[in-house]
Amino acid sequence: MGIISSGFHGRRQTGNPALPPGQYETRSFPVLTAGPAPNIPTEDWEFFITAEDGQRHTWSWDAFMALPQVDIRTDIHCVTSWSKLGTSWRGVSLDTLFEDVETNCKFSTAHSYGGYTTNIPLEDLLDGRAWVAWEFDDEPLERAHGGPARLLVPHLYFWKSAKWINGIELTQDDLPGFWESNGYHIHGDPWREERYS
Amino acid sequence: MSTLWRVADVVSAAPETETSRTIGLRVDGLMGNLAGQHIDIRLTADDGYTAVRSYSVATASKDEIIEITVDELVNGEVSPYLVRDLAVGDQLEIRGPVGGWFVWRPTDMNPVQLIAGGSGVVPLMSMIRAHEASENPSPFRLLYSLKSPQAGFYREELLTLGQQSAKLTVDYVYTRSVPQGWPTAPKRLTAEILLATIQPPDANPDTFICGQTIFVETVAEWLVEAGYPAASIKTERFGGTGGTR
Numbered sequence: 001m002g003i004i005s006s007g008f009h010g011r012r013q014t015g016n017p018a019l020p021p022g023q024y025e026t027r028s029f030p031v032l033t034a035g036p037a038p039n040i041p042t043e044d045w046e047f048f049i050t051a052e053d054g055q056r057h058t059w060s061w062d063a064f065m066a067l068p069q070v071d072i073r074t075d076i077h078c079v080t081s082w083s084k085l086g087t088s089w090r091g092v093s094l095d096t097l098f099e100d101v102e103t104n105c106k107f108s109t110a111h112s113y114g115g116y117t118t119n120i121p122l123e124d125l126l127d128g129r130a131w132v133a134w135e136f137d138d139e140p141l142e143r144a145h146g147g148p149a150r151l152l153v154p155h156l157y158f159w160k161s162a163k164w165i166n167g168i169e170l171t172q173d174d175l176p177g178f179w180e181s182n183g184y185h186i187h188g189d190p191w192r193e194e195r196y197s
Numbered sequence: 198m199s200t201l202w203r204v205a206d207v208v209s210a211a212p213e214t215e216t217s218r219t220i221g222l223r224v225d226g227l228m229g230n231l232a233g234q235h236i237d238i239r240l241t242a243d244d245g246y247t248a249v250r251s252y253s254v255a256t257a258s259k260d261e262i263i264e265i266t267v268d269e270l271v272n273g274e275v276s277p278y279l280v281r282d283l284a285v286g287d288q289l290e291i292r293g294p295v296g297g298w299f300v301w302r303p304t305d306m307n308p309v310q311l312i313a314g315g316s317g318v319v320p321l322m323s324m325i326r327a328h329e330a331s332e333n334p335s336p337f338r339l340l341y342s343l344k345s346p347q348a349g350f351y352r353e354e355l356l357t358l359g360q361q362s363a364k365l366t367v368d369y370v371y372t373r374s375v376p377q378g379w380p381t382a383p384k385r386l387t388a389e390i391l392l393a394t395i396q397p398p399d400a401n402p403d404t405f406i407c408g409q410t411i412f413v414e415t416v417a418e419w420l421v422e423a424g425y426p427a428a429s430i431k432t433e434r435f436g437g438t439g440g441t442r
Contacts, residue, residue, distance in 0.1 A: 010247075
C-alpha cells in the first residue's frame with residue numbers, strides 16, 4: 001500500500017471487476033486527440049491493408065459497407081484513467097478484412113487520415129478482437145470520435161483504436177507509432193497497466 | 198523511470214482562485230519536466246482504495262520541485278481533496294512527468310501562439326515560464342479566455358510579464374465579467390475575435406490549445422478554416438478525462 005492520504009475517501013468504484021487497475025468508470029464519452037479533427041467525406045474514404053509483398057487491398061466506403069456487419073458490445077479503457085463500460089458499436093471485423101491477406105508479418109501500423117499512427121501486433125487485431133467501426137450507440141460515428149470510421153481494439157488502451165482510420169500497414173518489426181514515440185507504452189494492455197514507456 | 202510511482206512531499210499550497218490552488222511537490226531525484234508535460238497523482242485512502250488523475254505541470258524547472266495547479270470540480274473525486282484538504286507536509290504519489298507531444302522545447306525556434314480556455318492555461322504557463330527562462334528569442338503570444346478577472350490563474354505574473362517581457366504578448370477575452378475600465382463588454386470568444394488576436398497564419402506559429410473539449414474543438418476548427426496547417430496545431434483537452442487537469 002502506498003502513502004495514505006488521511007481524509008481522502010474517494011468514490012469506490014474499484015470493486016467492479018470490469019475495471020482494469022487504476023481505472024474509474026465514466027458515463028460520458030470523453031474526446032482526446034492530439035490536433036484538429038480531419039474531415040473525410042465517405043465518398044473520399046478508403047480503407048487499405050498492405051502486406052510485405054507489396055499487395056494492397058482496398059475498400060471504398062460502399063465496398064466496406066457491403067461486407068458483413070456485426071454489433072459489438074464492449075468496455076473501453078483510456079490511458080488517462082477513464083473506462084466506459086458496455087459501449088455499443090457496429091462495424092466490420094478485421095478477420096473479415098484480413099480474409100484474403102497473406103502475410104508473415106507479426107506487427108502492424110494503423111494509419112489515420114490526418115497522419116496519426118499507432119502500432120499493434122497482428123495477433124491483437126485478429127480472432128474477433130478488433131473491428132473497423134462506423135456506428136456508436138446506433139448513430140453514425142461523430143467526427144470528433146473518429147467518424148466516418150475508427151479502429152476498435154477495445155482490449156488495448158483506447159489510443160490504439162485509431163480515429164479516422166485509413167488503413168493498416170503490416171510490418172516485420174514493432175515500430176512505435178505516434179503516442180508510442182511520445183512517452184506511451186509500445187503495447188498498451190490495460191489489465192497489465194501498460195500506460196507509459 | 199516515468200512509469201514508477203514515487204513519493205512526493207507537498208512543500209507549498211497556495212490559493213490561485215476561489216476554486217483552485219497551486220501545489221508544490223518535491224520528489225527526490227526528479228529533474229524537472231518538459232514544458233507542457235503532465236503528472237499522474239495517486240491518492241490512497243486508509244483502506245487501500247486508490248484514485249489516479251492527471252494534472253498538467255505549471256512550472257518548467259530542472260530541479261526536484263514542480264508545481265501543479267488544480268481546479269476543483271463540482272462532484273470531483275480527487276480535485277476537492279487536493280484543493281481543500283491536502284496540506285503542506287503531506288505526502289502523495291506521483292508518476293511522471295510524462296508526455297512528449299504537447300510540449301515546447303527551448304530549441305524550438307518557431308513563433309508560438311498559446312490559446313487557453315480557463316484552467317487550460319496551466320501547461321501553457323509552463324511553456325511561458327520555460328521560454329522566459331531561456332535565451333530563445335521567438336515571439337510568444339497567449340490568448341487567455343476566462344470567465345472573469347477573478348478566475349484568472351497566475352494573475353500577477355502574467356500581468357507583469359505581459360507588460361515587461363519583450364517576447365511575450367498576453368491577450369485576454371473575458372466571457373462573463375471584465376476588469377474595471379476594460380474597453381469592451383464581456384463576450385464569448387468568436388472566430389473573428391480569435392483571428393484578430395493571435396499571430397497570423399503567415400507568421401507560421403506553432404499553436405498550442407488547451408481547455409475544455411468544446412473550447413478546444415471549436416478553436417481548432419476555426420484555425421484550420423482560417424488556413425493554419427493542422428500539423429501546426431497541438432491540442433490538449435481536460436473536459437472529458439474526468440475534468441481533472
